[in-house]
Amino acid sequence: MLCPSIGLYNMLALVLTVVVALSLFTYCLYLIPPSSTPLVPTTPPITNSRILLLTAHPDDECMFFGPTLLKLAEKEVRNEIWGLCLSTGNFDGIGHIRKYELIKSYQTLGVDPSHVTVLDHSELQDGMKNNWRPELVAEVVKDVVKNNSIDVVSF
Numbered sequence: 001m002l003c004p005s006i007g008l009y010n011m012l013a014l015v016l017t018v019v020v021a022l023s024l025f026t027y028c029l030y031l032i033p034p035s036s037t038p039l040v041p042t043t044p045p046i047t048n049s050r051i052l053l054l055t056a057h058p059d060d061e062c063m064f065f066g067p068t069l070l071k072l073a074e075k076e077v078r079n080e081i082w083g084l085c086l087s088t089g090n091f092d093g094i095g096h097i098r099k100y101e102l103i104k105s106y107q108t109l110g111v112d113p114s115h116v117t118v119l120d121h122s123e124l125q126d127g128m129k130n131n132w133r134p135e136l137v138a139e140v141v142k143d144v145v146k147n148n149s150i151d152v153v154s155f
Contacts, residue, residue, distance in 0.1 A: 073110030
């Protein structure tokens with residue numbers, strides 16, 4: 001016997017109670033209507049928009065936004081994508097290479113290279129100890145948004 005202190009009668013009563021409880025629980029679940037809310041919320045697609053993707057460094061566009069850019073750049077949704085990178089990523093002295101790679105990356109992701117701007121501003125240099133003034137970043141972004149009639153900004 002599994003548990004000598006519980007008699008056979010008590011063991012059968014316990015098993016029967018568990019079976020009845022599980023049956024009632026299953027029946028109650030069956031009575032509850034399924035939720036009309038999907039587990040993964042859907043949002044309407046962004047269409048016919050001029051979208052600016054703002055990044056700090058080259059490679060942020062593909063590391064963090066690759067799937068998003070591919071979706072937003074699909075021809076059917078008729079969006080114009082613009083990229084603004086606030087630095088060349090020149091911390092290691094290869095900013096010119098990283099800038100070239102960034103433009104090619106955007107092109108691979110469906111963005112017109114002429115819509116990509118990479119800044120090499122003296123106050124927006126790459127480096128762990130460099131702090132960028134929020135007012136300067138805001139001014140730069142504002143100019144790009146205004147000059148290109150941007151509808152949506154993502155970062």
